[in-house]
Amino acid sequence: MRALVLALVAATALAMPVRADEVTVAVTAIVEHPALDAARDGVKEALAEAGFKEGENLKFLYESAQGNPGTAAQIARQFIGEGPNVIVPISTPSAQAVVAATRDIPVVFTAVSDPLGAQLVKDMQKPGGNVTGLSDMSPVADHIALIKEITPNAKTIGFIYNSAEANSVSTLAALKAEAEKAGLEVVESVATKSAEVQGATRALVGRADVIYIPTDNTIVSAFEAAVGVAVEAKIPLYAGDTDSVARGAVAALGFNYFDVGKQTGEIVARVLKGEAPGDIPVRVAAGTDLVINKSAAAKMGVEFPESIVKRATKVVE
Structure with missing residues (x-):
């Protein structure tokens, strides 16, 4: 019974709208390079357009794993301990680290070529649980x-x-x-x-x-x-x-990775406004x-x- 109650509480938390004055979005990437940096900046831009602005009503955290998967796992645990409203892992290794570390905090991944192959979700249209995101599968x-x-x-x-x-x-x-x-x-x-x-x-x-x-x-x-x-x-x-x-x-x-980030940020904003991530289909980045x-x-x-x-x-x- 206790496990059932905890599960219901977690599910409710995933779908619960957050107040504008307490929004924290934690972003992490496996390494810093122009494409991933542009995706990060695009996420921040889309959030601002949706009304979540850093310095006003948004706390925007960012950490790079400097190319080390072990560091990526440490960052994931650190972010989970800080309890952000949404975690946005950029790249497959960072996404795998974050998804493996939490079943409660909403996760919106980006710059992941094959979400199914990486075992981040089991269904692109109905990802379920606390995870959704955006794929950049190369054409x-x-x-x-x-x-x-x-x-x-x-x-x-x-x-x-x-x-x-x-x-x-x-x-x-x-x-x-x-x-x-x-x-x-x-x-x-x-x-x-x-x-x-x-x-x-x-x-x-x-x-x-x-x-x-x-x-x-x-x-x-x-x-x-x-x-x-x-x-x-x-x-x-x-x-x-x-x-x-x-x-x-x-x-x-x-893809223009700033645009990839903006498309991801739009999904993050939907989660912040109350949608459960598992109900949002995984998108494939648009535009070449x-x-x-x-x-x-x-x-x-x-x-x-x-x-x-x-x-x-x-x-x-």
């Missing part, structure tokens, strides 16, 4: 088409990833399936920490015609190391996120931008077709 079929359009002679795609990141494993499976349809081969190279990214990129020299870096937090956090090798070897390097184009990728077709980098392309021996230049949302000179 890999479109990425393959982009690679073929810009570098039509490419036969092999080098894929650098952290095999411990569930989202990257899911992306690899999707990429292989789409590459096979397009008559391309995928060559894998693993880096389990940022210090290994340069070596993992060098391992692809002579084996891959182009390199594709997914939205893998370990690899993206050391993106410049991969770019340096790609420039030296004259191998075109593509990214899964548009923020990485300014850092040296030839091109990317992906095409960003190209002319300087990086020149360094890697790529000349953009006019069709690409005309379609580009943004051109980095």
Whole structure:
């Protein structure tokens, strides 16, 4: 009976509206890099538009795990001890840490490619419990088409990833399936920490015609190391996120992560206003931008077709 009463209290708390003067949103990311930082800022912007403003009626907490899953688990426990109204984990490792640590505090994850594969929810439409969020599953079929359009002679795609990141494993499976349809081969190279990214990129020299870096937090956090090798070897390097184009990728077709954050913030606001997270379907991020980098392309021996230049949302000179 006591367990039943506690369960009812917890369920009621999840659906209970909070007063505007006591809202705390705790945000954590596995690492700091432009895409995840933009998602965090987008969450804050959406909350402000919904009436929850930092310094007025919103306490906005933020912690980075600095690329360490163990630290991510510590941050999750710390946040739970502070009892925020909602926890927003950015990235798959942070989301897994938070979801494993609480069944009571509402969780709205973001920048998670495969919520089902990561075992964050069992149903995208009816997640249930205290968890919902937003998926940024990469449009890999479109990425393959982009690679073929810009570098039509490419036969092999080098894929650098952290095999411990569930989202990257899911992306690899999707990429292989789409590459096979397009008559391309995928060559894998693993880096389990940022210090290994340069070596993992060098391992692809002579084996891959182009390199594709997914939205893998370990690899993206050391993106410049991969770019340096790609420039030296004259191998075109593509990214899964548009923020990485300014850092040296030839091109990317992906989400604007500030917009991803805003879409996530809209879900957080719904929870703060009384909706139970488990009743809110997990959304898939909307919108794709095409960003190209002319300087990086020149360094890697790529000349953009006019069709690409005309379609580009943004051109980095």
